[in-house]
Amino acid sequence: MTKNVKWADELALVKKIIEKTGLTRTTKWDADVYTWNGKNIVSCGGFKDYFALWFYDGVFLKDTRKMLVNAQTGKTKALRQWRFASADEIDETLILDYINEAIQNAQEGKTWAPQKGDPLEIPETLERALRNDQKLKNAFGNLTEYKQKEYAEYIESARREETKQSRLEKIIPMILNGIGLNDRYKKNPLPDDHKKQGRKR
Known part of the structure; x- marks a missing residue:
């Protein structure tokens, strides 16, 4: 970190x-x-x-x-x-x-699993990008709910709007390729925001 x-x-x-x-x-x-x-x-x-x-x-x-x-x-x-x-x-x-x-x-296997019917909350930064890019919207819709949730939380967890936007730019190619956030981590970790700008979340 x-x-x-x-x-x-x-x-x-x-x-x-x-x-x-x-x-x-x-x-x-x-x-x-x-x-x-x-x-x-x-x-x-x-x-x-x-x-x-x-x-x-x-x-x-x-x-x-x-x-x-x-x-x-x-x-x-x-x-x-x-x-x-x-x-x-x-x-x-x-x-x-x-x-x-x-x-x-x-x-013991105790882990939180999203309940059926629970709406997926998409942060505004990601929602705006999906509205403006039909191809991206379709690709995001084709992801599993779990992968969608990971991306939503990745954007939402950033405290600064600049960081949210930076993260969005990094994940768009991954979404278009049907790659989950942690799929990438298992091979070549997503570049860290902090390497360029320090902890400014």
């Missing part, structure tokens, strides 16, 4: 804790993503006012200490964030407990 100057030391501490779990580190969506058997488990990153861990299937965690929040209530179904305002809030034992529970959930 791009080095976030403000939270660099804190994120380094968090990553050292994550690495104690034996998860595999990969790079997706401009972030270090830690996986088990190819399944996304946890990631971390810095934002303006806090740094955070996020659990991809956090909805299944017991969260007995009430550390987790839904960053986009009403939109985000499975992902949960654990936010920190300072290094003093980093509790290694508790973090390991949460991550190990997440790993156990993955081993």
Whole structure:
């Protein structure tokens, strides 16, 4: 992941804790993503006012200490964030407990699957491109719902409009070729936005 100057030391501490779990580190969506058997488990990153861990299937965690929040209530179904305002809030034992529970959930097959009938929410940046390009719209429509969702989340997760547009330009050729976002990652990872502009999401 791009080095976030403000939270660099804190994120380094968090990553050292994550690495104690034996998860595999990969790079997706401009972030270090830690996986088990190819399944996304946890990631971390810095934002303006806090740094955070996020659990991809956090909805299944017991969260007995009430550390987790839904960053986009009403939109985000499975992902949960654990936010920190300072290094003093980093509790290694508790973090390991949460991550190990997440790993156990993955081993047990607990994962969020979109419910039939749930509408796919397309971010405006992508929706506008689809409206203006019938060929792109048709190609997007031919993708599986899972692949459509991945692309929608990839665009929506960017905080800045410039980043959303940059990501859109990168995925259009992939959509036209019927390639899923993670299909590309398995071979030649999508170029990271942060290599050019730093973390400006």
